[in-house]
Amino acid sequence: MFRVITVLGARPQFIKSAPLSKAFLYEEKIKEIIIHTGQHYDYEMSEIFFEELKLPKPDYYLSIGSHSHGKQTGLMLKSIEDVLIKEKPDMVLVYGDTNSTLAGALAAAKLNISVAHIEAGLRSYNRKMPEEINRVLTDRLSSLLFCPTLNSVENVKKEGIKDGVFHVGDVMYDALLMFIDIAESRSKILEKQNLKSKEYVLATIHRAENTDDPKRLKKIMDIFSYLPFKVVFPIHPRTKKEIKRASILIANNIKII
Structure with a gap:
């Protein structure tokens, strides 16, 4: 059984993860374990998504909450590492560019666990943005870089990353197709x-x-x-x-x- 730990924490990541999590359910040889860091600590920005969109419930909720970037990332790193040591996954899957993304990738890399990064290669080229730091470092730590656009593929190649880079399209578009009927029928x-x-x-x-x-x-x-x-x-x-x-x-x- 191939064990995948998915690290989530911010509102968009819950939605982005849905198509892959659903696909994992149909793969008998893959077991997904979900960590929710608690980066978004407000109910309307977290649990309600799992309920209304019928997303898989997290196996671990870390309750990190809001802190400065350094403290939040550090608390996540320690807590995620504890789970990884316990669960011994074959791969850690991270999404996007949040502190949860970087903490998950760094915790895995420190334990020599392969990292897969969804939405790899996106760049603003503004290093004052915390998200840009998270993107660049996560791509460097990843074994598999799943890029949403051809431009993002070129971005990582320019940075010297050529192996394990795949152009897979935008997971948000997949999520849109997955949830559009729910949105149109249920949204009031x-x-x-x-x-x-x-x-x-x-x-x-x-x-x-x-x-x-x-x-x-x-x-x-x-x-x-x-x-x-x-x-x-x-x-x-x-x-x-x-x-x-x-x-x-x-x-x-x-x-x-």
Whole structure:
């Protein structure tokens, strides 16, 4: 039996993992074990996805929560390593570019366990972004790099990585095909929020350079207030905390959900 440990922690990763996790269920020779780091600690950003989208429940929940990048990654690294030592997987599978991604890849590499990276090769070429650091380091630690685009394949080749690189397409597109019927049949969000199609815009603010700078955050919220239509704003827990801390007023045309 080939044992695969999948490391998840952030909201998009739960959705991205669904197509592969479902495929694993049909492979008798593959056993998947899921670790949820708890990087996204809010209920609406975590458990609800497993319930509504019928995703496989995690075998391990690490409850790491929100910390500085270094502390969060370090706590994840220790906890993931403990699971890897216990479970002895043949491979560790990681997605994207979060702290959970890097911690999973690093824990595996330190134990000489092969790493497979979904969404490998993506680059912003902005090393001030924490995600960019995570992407580059995870690709370096991986034995299998599953790239979503031909451009991402070229990115890793330019960095000298030529073995184990595969162009496989975008897993988010696979997830869209998997869940589109559920979304269309079950979603009542417009009705629930009293919204009409094409009469609003959707906005999100969660990047640290935007949320952690009070002046920048206020400027973004001011720009929203000037728009001639409703702004639907699904608010991230950290963003909500920073808006409150900076005493930023919410304009009448901004609908927080």
